[in-house]
Amino acid sequence: MKLATWNVNSIKIRAAAVAEWLAEHQPDVLALQEIKCETAAFVADTFHAAGYAHVLPIGQKSYNGVAMISRRPFETVLTALPGDETDAQARYAEIKINGLHVINIYAPNGNPVDTEKFPYKLGWLTRLEARLRELMRHNMPFVVMGDYNIIPTDIDCYDPIAWQGDALFQPESRAAFRRMVNLGLTDAVRMFHPRDELYTFWDYQAGAWQRNNGIRIDHILMSPAAADRCINAGIDKSPRGREQPSDHVPVWVELR
DNA sequence: ATGGTTGCCTCGCAA
Numbered sequence: 001m002k003l004a005t006w007n008v009n010s011i012k013i014r015a016a017a018v019a020e021w022l023a024e025h026q027p028d029v030l031a032l033q034e035i036k037c038e039t040a041a042f043v044a045d046t047f048h049a050a051g052y053a054h055v056l057p058i059g060q061k062s063y064n065g066v067a068m069i070s071r072r073p074f075e076t077v078l079t080a081l082p083g084d085e086t087d088a089q090a091r092y093a094e095i096k097i098n099g100l101h102v103i104n105i106y107a108p109n110g111n112p113v114d115t116e117k118f119p120y121k122l123g124w125l126t127r128l129e130a131r132l133r134e135l136m137r138h139n140m141p142f143v144v145m146g147d148y149n150i151i152p153t154d155i156d157c158y159d160p161i162a163w164q165g166d167a168l169f170q171p172e173s174r175a176a177f178r179r180m181v182n183l184g185l186t187d188a189v190r191m192f193h194p195r196d197e198l199y200t201f202w203d204y205q206a207g208a209w210q211r212n213n214g215i216r217i218d219h220i221l222m223s224p225a226a227a228d229r230c231i232n233a234g235i236d237k238s239p240r241g242r243e244q245p246s247d248h249v250p251v252w253v254e255l256r
Numbered sequence: 257a258t259g260g261t262t263g264c265c266t267c268g269c270a271a
Contacts, residue, residue, distance in 0.1 A: 009262075009263070009271085010262090010263055010264075012263090013262090013263070034263095034271090036263070036264065037264095061264090062263090062264050062265080062269090062270090063264075063269090063270070063271095109270075109271060111270090111271080149271095203260085203261080203271090204260080204261040204262050204271090205259080205260035205261045205262090206257095206259075206260045206261085207260085208260090208261095244262095247261090247262075247271080
């Protein structure tokens with residue numbers, strides 16, 4: 001079973017690129033972030049044609065938005081992150097397929113750190129941790145994949161000094177990531193590439209891609225039972241070099 | 257280098 005995640009930065013602009021990637025890599029489930037459209041505006045036809053009959057878009061106007069694309073049917077478990085009924089931002093989807101909970105997240109960016117955006121980010125991550133705790137407590141196997149907007153360690157960015165002061169690099173953000181890992185979760189990519197210089201995002205500005213000035217902020221965390229089934233994981237950086245790319249690239253994991 | 261680029265569909269915001 002192959003699972004993948006990709007922040008596409010607008011599905012309207014990137015639908016053809018996503019369909020192309022699906023045809024090349026044939027994941028069972030693809031989790032998208034930043035679809036940047038309302039739920040009803042999500043055009044599923046392109047994915048149906050590519051062999052993905054089952055989609056779950058969770059959108060809002062202009063910003064954010066996540067979607068699940070699957071070859072096979074799934075059960076929808078949650079369409080919002082629990083813990084705050086007033087939070088209307090489309091950042092969370094949880095489905096169940098073959099007994100496995102597959103969670104799609106678009107964590108808040110949190111910049112600038114001296115605004116209300118940063119505490120919103122930290123609060124959102126605390127709510128995510130609570131949900132994962134709940135799944136652990138019930139011994140439910142799960143995978144959490146998406147844009148965490150967190151650079152977990154110094155080796156996950158090209159230039160740590162340049163990221164000082166950024167919400168993605170703050171000690172509180174990293175601590176939130178560590179708390180989730182410390183529940184007993186495994187970082188799928190680091191399982192197979194423990195010290196490699198690997199990135200999932202390169203800014204559109206200042207020739208970041210050409211200079212490989214990237215950061216690793218898209219992650220796949222696995223519960224113990226899911227990690228036991230994990231046979232490979234990686235990052236496909238090739239889409240970043242194509243025409244009109246997203247600033248993020250796909251991350252994938254294979255479970256037996 | 258307080259710059260630079262992309263996508264939203266605004267007369268800037270978010271990333």
